Amino acid sequence: MEIEEILDRIDPMPQPFQQKLIQELKLITVPKGHLLMSADRLADQVYFIRKGVVRAYVLHQEREITFWFGQEGDIAMSMNSFTIRKAAFEFLEALESTEVYAIAIETLQDLYRQDLYLANWGRKFAESELRLAEERFTARQFKTARERYEDFLNNYPGLLQRVQLGYIASYLGISQVSLSRIRMKPVGLTSSPRG
Amino acid sequence: MEIEEILDRIDPMPQPFQQKLIQELKLITVPKGHLLMSADRLADQVYFIRKGVVRAYVLHQEREITFWFGQEGDIAMSMNSFTIRKAAFEFLEALESTEVYAIAIETLQDLYRQDLYLANWGRKFAESELRLAEERFTARQFKTARERYEDFLNNYPGLLQRVQLGYIASYLGISQVSLSRIRMKPVGLTSSPRG
């Protein structure tokens, strides 16, 4: 996906202002397994995904917890590192050979501070991510694991084929065994009294 | 808490720009139990909490799920209603007699579009909320219910005394019975083999 389209997905802005951002980008390609970002280090880049799939995960007691997937058109950054300029807590890993447009966080911050259109673009980006995060957070609370799995299939068509199930289970907040149990039984066949 | 302080908590901006926002605010007082916002209606106001406690909750199958608390200095808005101009999915309820500074969403949107400082203030607001949401989302995944309860006590000192436990249990993602079990046993005394 080309960069103009990625930017427009968040909020279209007049050409000249868009170009101010595009000018600063560098297209890089990373192999499967490459870490674009590591925990305990200051994240200094923001990535616009042109091609490929990445996941963000945290490491907790020897265990990886995947909490975000990004594919073509998505934007990856450590909000933690960006806002409070502290070391990131997450890893960002390419799950396929992946092409990203990269920009230094410092440069992006400068653009935001200088330009009204870009500042509002950045605002809309954060707002839309926040909206998704809230939706996902509440869904985690009142939807069953099976419903969340079905939502995942609908919201990320094709991703099931590109991402291994262990990562998806963790993303859904369940163990891989539970996910396997869900997939085993056909949809709609839950453990009702006389199931 | 006065409005200047509430705004500065997100990001300080030069006086004249801050005043552009403050000019538009109306201070209102609502009694305990009042709904500042209701699901299935377009949320048309943003609230800056001067005094009191509010909660945001969703209604799912006869059941209320509290997912956010706000107190002095916090800012309440329906990000869903704000960004995609759809009906809100959440309720916003005052848990005490509460004073809020209110501004129409439309007015705030206009201010953002016109002014660089305000646009960046709005961006930082969304970014910091997003950062908190991510933190809470991952914590939900790898912390036990007891740890989340302890985090709540640390992150919201005094709120335990102002909010009933049923709401807190729901906020923590557990049943009220579970919360009661946690509170029953002293800290550190978990169910170990010879507990």
Place this chain on the structure above:
DNA sequence: TAAACTTTTTTACAAATGTTAAAAAAAGCG
């Protein structure tokens, strides 16, 4: 293509959490 490795499913069991209902405690109110 055989061996080595990784991923997914299955099994058996343990632990955590939910549900419903009732008792106890606390808060609200005339």
Place this chain on the structure above:
DNA sequence: CGCTTTTTTTAACATTTGTAAAAAAGTTTA
């Protein structure tokens, strides 16, 4: 106050989900 209502705790039981380990399936590589 004492009665009523609400909130919190406790109890008993059912269910979900997790863990660890093994089997099966699928991939990779020499």
